[in-house]
Structure formats: structure tokens, C-alpha cells
Amino acid sequence: MDTRPAFDAYISSDGVTLDDRDVVLLRAIDREGSLNTAAESLGRSYAHAQRRIVELEDAFGSLVERQRGGSGGGGSTLTQTARELLAAFERTRASFEGVAEIAETVLTGTIAERDGELVTVETRAGPIRALVPEGNGRAQLSLRADAVTLTDPADTPVPEHTSARNRFTGTIVGVESGERIVRVAVDVGIEEPILALVTEDSRETLGLEAGSDVVVSFKATATRGVAVEVTES
Structure with missing residues (x-):
């Protein structure tokens, strides 16, 4: 699920x-x-x-x-x-x-491969496919929380059955509830937790709480960024 x-x-x-x-x-x-x-x-x-x-x-x-x-x-x-x-x-x-409003994750890494606008960025958690129009070297990526899918590790589909090729296993480190919408923070081993928005019904169904293991998935087209220059001091 x-x-x-x-x-x-x-x-x-x-x-x-x-x-x-x-x-x-x-x-x-x-x-x-x-x-x-x-x-x-x-x-x-x-x-x-x-x-x-x-x-x-x-x-x-x-x-x-x-x-x-x-x-x-x-x-x-x-x-x-x-x-x-x-x-x-x-x-x-x-x-x-x-x-x-602030449910967005900023990711950084080094561009390892480029195929037109689509790049592979090496991060501490592993490679991330993303859209970066131009440039090489370091990249700063932005990932909207409503583009992130959370799944139970036992129910996660194989990569061939989904278009969300960016996939990481992590641990929930924060759950912030509104009236109907819940913001979930998942530690996948990078600079900051990946944020995901789910409904309260989904949170209850999946049993999402701090300490739970989940799989985070998101599409390359939902991960957009820019190449950033690194200046030497």
C-alpha cells in the first residue's frame, strides 16, 4: 500500500x-x-x-x-x-x-552524468535522477513534498513497475499533523530529511510514526534543480 x-x-x-x-x-x-x-x-x-x-x-x-x-x-x-x-x-x-507552504526538501550533490536536461546527481544517500537544464559540477535540487510517495518496505513495487525511479529506504524522524494533511520527515542519510505530504487516512493506514521504516520514492521530473558554482577561498 x-x-x-x-x-x-x-x-x-x-x-x-x-x-x-x-x-x-x-x-x-x-x-x-x-x-x-x-x-x-x-x-x-x-x-x-x-x-x-x-x-x-x-x-x-x-x-x-x-x-x-x-x-x-x-x-x-x-x-x-x-x-x-x-x-x-x-x-x-x-x-x-x-x-x-514550506514542505519542500533541498538536496545537494555532484552531477555525475547528463542526458540533455536529465542528470544523475551523486548524493550521500546515492544517485538521484533529476532535471537540471544546464551546467555541471555541484547541483542544488528542490523536491516538493506532495510529489513524494511513501510505501511500506514489504509492499514497495519493483522498479520495473513504477516510473518513480528515485527510491530510498529511510526512517521517519518527524510527523506533523494538520486537520487533514500530515507532513512526514524521513531520514535517508542526506543533509536533511526528505519531506512528504500524506492524508491523515494514509498516515493511519500505513502506521506512519517516528521510528517507522519506509521507502521514499519520487520521479526525476519532480526533482528540479540548478548547477551551482563552487568558489575556492
Whole structure:
């Protein structure tokens, strides 16, 4: 089993997930004062929008108060439950953005091989394939945490079955939780831990905690950098 770097904010209840698309619909209803007009303004079918609201209400409670009559089929307003749900969604989004803002690992090493923009950089942990447009010598690489996959060492696929050829075994040295998103720091023997973002569900499923062994994987195309000059003093 592995983490999947899909971190759009969402809130779940009873197997139903409210995501950004649903939030856009609820806000349109609040703005337009009508479910029909809201769906039209978003280029969605009224029937589909209505079905979606019913699905959400089955899971979260009453979200839209409807009034019959009028040329547009009556007015619609958001309930207090809907407004609280929107506020909770924004807190979840802010939590992710706060965790993700500095979730990046900087790696350094020496460029050993070059094939166009793709290079092999020798680091203390081993070779890393990365994109470095030009230059040779030392390289500084940047790796976004949401591009990193963590797997249980026993469940890690063989290299031939994945495009993430950069792979290191390490030990978790830090776990920082937001409301829905968790930042995991993994020591793989280089200058600083590699950071990965996972959902809280993934953290629980994989049992990610300090001291656990994991395999860190990431694609060359997710690892970008520049060659840096080394000046002698």
C-alpha cells in the first residue's frame, strides 16, 4: 500500500465527500439565491446539481432551504449547517496550505552524468535522477513534498513497475499533523530529511510514526534543480 499525493481539501461524512466542486456550487447558490440560477451560472445541469445537493444533505444534514414559486422555480438560501460546513472546509484548506507552504526538501550533490536536461546527481544517500537544464559540477535540487510517495518496505513495487525511479529506504524522524494533511520527515542519510505530504487516512493506514521504516520514492521530473558554482577561498 502507498500514499497518493492527491491533496485537494475535502470533508467526508457517511461515505460522502464534500470537495471544492461542491463548495463552488454552495457558494453559487448563496450568491444567486436560486439553485437553478446557480447551476446555470456554473454551466451545470439543474438536475445534476439538485441530485448532488440531496446526496450531500443525506450525509451532512440540511444545507439548502428552498421556496417554491417564481420564474426560476423559487428561491434557495443556505442553512446555518451549510455555512458552518463551508467554514470547516476553509479551515481544512488553510490547514493544508499552512503545512504545504514550506514542505519542500533541498538536496545537494555532484552531477555525475547528463542526458540533455536529465542528470544523475551523486548524493550521500546515492544517485538521484533529476532535471537540471544546464551546467555541471555541484547541483542544488528542490523536491516538493506532495510529489513524494511513501510505501511500506514489504509492499514497495519493483522498479520495473513504477516510473518513480528515485527510491530510498529511510526512517521517519518527524510527523506533523494538520486537520487533514500530515507532513512526514524521513531520514535517508542526506543533509536533511526528505519531506512528504500524506492524508491523515494514509498516515493511519500505513502506521506512519517516528521510528517507522519506509521507502521514499519520487520521479526525476519532480526533482528540479540548478548547477551551482563552487568558489575556492
